[in-house]
Amino acid sequence: MTELPLSTITLSTGFGLMLIGMWGMLVRKNIIRMIVGFSLIDTGIHMIMVSLGYIRGGTAPIIDGSVDRATALTRVVDPIPSALVLTAIVIGLGITAVMLAYAVQIHTHKETLSIEDCSDSKW
Amino acid sequence: MNESMSLTIILPLLGALLAAAWPRRGVFIGITAVLLSGLAVGWLWFSLLADGPSHQALGGWDPGLGIRLQVDALSILMLSMTALVALAVSVYASHYFTRRSQAERFWPLWLLMIAALNGLFLAGDLFNLYVTLELLSLSAVALTALGGKRAGIAAALRYLMIGLLGSMGYLAGVALLYSAFGTLDMQQVAAQTGDDPVSQAALIVMTAGLLLKSALFPLHFWLPPAHSNAPAPVSAGLSALVVKAGFYLVLRLWTEVFPDTLSTQGVTLVAVLGGGAILWGSWQALQAERLKLLAAYSTVAQLGYLFVALALFMSAPPGVARELLFGALVLMALTHAFAKSSLFLAIGVIQHRAGHDRIAELDGTAQRLPATTFAIALAGVALIGLPPSGAFLGKWRLLYSAISLDQWLLVVVIGIGSLLAAAYVFRVLGHAFGRSALSVQAIHSVHEEWPALLLALTATLLLGFGSAWIWPFLEHMA
Numbered sequence: 001m002t003e004l005p006l007s008t009i010t011l012s013t014g015f016g017l018m019l020i021g022m023w024g025m026l027v028r029k030n031i032i033r034m035i036v037g038f039s040l041i042d043t044g045i046h047m048i049m050v051s052l053g054y055i056r057g058g059t060a061p062i063i064d065g066s067v068d069r070a071t072a073l074t075r076v077v078d079p080i081p082s083a084l085v086l087t088a089i090v091i092g093l094g095i096t097a098v099m100l101a102y103a104v105q106i107h108t109h110k111e112t113l114s115i116e117d118c119s120d121s122k123w
Numbered sequence: 124m125n126e127s128m129s130l131t132i133i134l135p136l137l138g139a140l141l142a143a144a145w146p147r148r149g150v151f152i153g154i155t156a157v158l159l160s161g162l163a164v165g166w167l168w169f170s171l172l173a174d175g176p177s178h179q180a181l182g183g184w185d186p187g188l189g190i191r192l193q194v195d196a197l198s199i200l201m202l203s204m205t206a207l208v209a210l211a212v213s214v215y216a217s218h219y220f221t222r223r224s225q226a227e228r229f230w231p232l233w234l235l236m237i238a239a240l241n242g243l244f245l246a247g248d249l250f251n252l253y254v255t256l257e258l259l260s261l262s263a264v265a266l267t268a269l270g271g272k273r274a275g276i277a278a279a280l281r282y283l284m285i286g287l288l289g290s291m292g293y294l295a296g297v298a299l300l301y302s303a304f305g306t307l308d309m310q311q312v313a314a315q316t317g318d319d320p321v322s323q324a325a326l327i328v329m330t331a332g333l334l335l336k337s338a339l340f341p342l343h344f345w346l347p348p349a350h351s352n353a354p355a356p357v358s359a360g361l362s363a364l365v366v367k368a369g370f371y372l373v374l375r376l377w378t379e380v381f382p383d384t385l386s387t388q389g390v391t392l393v394a395v396l397g398g399g400a401i402l403w404g405s406w407q408a409l410q411a412e413r414l415k416l417l418a419a420y421s422t423v424a425q426l427g428y429l430f431v432a433l434a435l436f437m438s439a440p441p442g443v444a445r446e447l448l449f450g451a452l453v454l455m456a457l458t459h460a461f462a463k464s465s466l467f468l469a470i471g472v473i474q475h476r477a478g479h480d481r482i483a484e485l486d487g488t489a490q491r492l493p494a495t496t497f498a499i500a501l502a503g504v505a506l507i508g509l510p511p512s513g514a515f516l517g518k519w520r521l522l523y524s525a526i527s528l529d530q531w532l533l534v535v536v537i538g539i540g541s542l543l544a545a546a547y548v549f550r551v552l553g554h555a556f557g558r559s560a561l562s563v564q565a566i567h568s569v570h571e572e573w574p575a576l577l578l579a580l581t582a583t584l585l586l587g588f589g590s591a592w593i594w595p596f597l598e599h600m601a
Contacts, residue, residue: 087250098265
C-alpha cells in the first residue's frame with residue numbers, strides 16, 4: 001500500500017480549514033468567532049500554498065555547486081510559495097490585530113459582540 | 124523611467140512614515156508627499172510618451188522569481204486620476220479636521236492609501252497585487268473608522284470583513300494559478316491561461332472576490348454605511364479611488380490575463396448585475412434622506428455603469444467600435460472619480476457649515492454657499508451624464524454599443540438610470556434653492572470650497588471638452 005504523500009494531507013486539511021472558516025465567517029454572529037473564522041481561512045490558504053511547492057522526497061531549496069539546475073527542478077522544494085506565505089502571514093497578523101481592535105472598541109461602546117447589533121448606522 | 128515608477132510608490136510611503144513619526148507636521152508632510160508623488164507621475168508621463176509602455180524588475184530579479192512593475196496607458200491614466208484627486212482632497216483635508224488627534228491620524232493612513240493605490244496600478248505580478256489590495260483595504264478601513272463614532276467603527280469592521288472575504292478569494296485564485304502555471308507574473312500567466320478548469324476556477328474565485336471588493340450589486344451592502352460614516356475627505360477618497368481599484372483589477376484580469384477563459388455566461392451575469400446596480404443604486408439614492416448616503420448609493424449605481432460597459436466591451440466583436448468603447452470605459456471611470464470626490468467634498472462643506480447633511484433641511488445653501496452648490500450641480504451634471512461632461516461621451520459610446528449589439532434591455536436600463544440620477548441630483552438642488560429660513564453660515568474660504576469646485580470642473584469641462592486625446596493615446600500605447 002502506498003502511503004499518502006504529506007502534501008495531499010496538508011492540501012486537504014487546508015481546503016477543509018478554508019471551508020470551516022468560510023462557514024464561521026458567514027454564519028456566526030459573534031464578532032470574535034468571525035475573526036477566528038477568518039484566521040481559519042487564512043491558515044487554510046497558507047497550507048494549500050505551501051503544499052503546492054512540496055515535492056515528495058525533495059530537499060531544501062539551497063542551490064549551490066552540488067545541485068545543478070536540471071536536478072534542482074525535480075528534486076528541490078519550490079521556495080516561492082513559502083516566501084509568499086511568509087508575506088501572507090504578516091498581512092494576516094496585521095489584519096487580525098486591526099479586527100480585534102475594532103471588536104474591543106465596539107465592545108467598550110456597546111457592551112456587545114454581536115454583529116447584528118452593529119447595523120444601526122444612522123441614516 | 125525606472126526610478127519614476129518606484130518613486131510614485133516610495134514617496135507617499137515615506138511620507139506616511141514621516142507623518143506617523145512627526146504627527147505635528149502632518150499637514151506639511153502630507154501635502155508635500157502628495158505633490159511629490161504627483162510630480163513622479165508627471166515624470167512617468169514624460170518617459171511613457173518617449174519610450175512607450177515599459178516595466179521594471181525590482182531589485183534586478185527577473186520576472187518569475189522577482190516582481191515586476193509595469194506602466195502602460197491604462198495605468199498612467201489611473202495614476203494621474205489618483206494624483207489629482209488626492210491633491211485636491213489633501214488641500215481640503217488640511218483645514219477639515221477640527222480635532223488635532225484626528226488630523227494626526229489622518230495623514231499617515233491617507234498617504235499609505237495613496238501608496239497602495241499607486242502600487243496597485245503599477246503592479247505586474249499577481250501576488251504583488253494581493254499585497255497592495257490588502258494594504259489598500261487596511262488603510263481604507265482605518266480611515267473609515269477615523270471619525271471614532273460607534274456607527275463608523277461598526278461600518279469599518281464590516282468593511283474589513285467583507286474586504287477580507289474578497290481578498291481571500293483573490294488569494295485562492297492566485298494559489299490555483301501558481302499551482303498550474305508555476306509563475307505569478309501577469310504576462311507569463313496570460314500566455315498559459317486557456318479554457319482549462321484551473322483557469323476557469325481561478326477566474327471565478329478571483330472575479331468573485333474582486334466584485335465583492337468593488338461593491339457590485341448585490342454585493343454592495345457594505346459600501347453605503349462605510350462611505351457615508353467616514354469623514355468627508357475620506358469618503359471622497361474611498362468613493363472616487365478605492366472602489367476603482369477593484370474595478371481596475373477586474374478589467375486587467377479579464378482583458379489581459381483571462382481573455383480566452385471568460386465565458387459568455389460570465390459576461391452576461393456581470394452585465395445583469397451591473398444593470399441591477401444602476402437601477403437599485405439610483406433608486407436608493409433617490410430615497411436617501413442624507414446627502415452622504417445619497418452620494419454613496421450613487422457610487423453603487425455608477426459602478427454599475429462601469430461593469431455594464433466592461434461586459435459590453437468583452438462581448439463586442441474586435442474592431443474600431445470595441446476600441447472606442449474601451450476609451451469610453453476609461454473616461455467614465457475618470458469622470459466618476461472627479462465628480463464623486465467633488466460631491467463628497469461639497470457635502471463635507473455643507474455638513475461643516477450647517478451641522479448636518481439632511482437633504483430636506485438644505486434651504487438657503489445656494490445663497491450662503493454658492494460655490495459649493497455650484498460644485499454639487501457640476502458634479503451632478505457628470506453623474507447624470509449630461510453634456511459636456513466626460514460621462515456624456517462615455518455613456519454615448521455605451522448606448523451606441525448596446526444598440527449595435529442588440530442589447531435593448533441595457534439601453535432601457537441606462538435610460539432609466541440616467542433619469543433617476545437626474546431626479547436625485549435635482550432633488551438636492553431643489554432643496555438647496557429653497558427660500559425658507561437660512562440655516563447655513565456664509566463662508567469665503569478658499570481651502571474649503573475650491574477643491575470641490577475644481578474637481579467638478581475637471582469632471583464636467585476638462586474631461587468633456589479636453590478628452591479627445593484619450594482614444595488615440597490608448598490605441599497608440601496598446
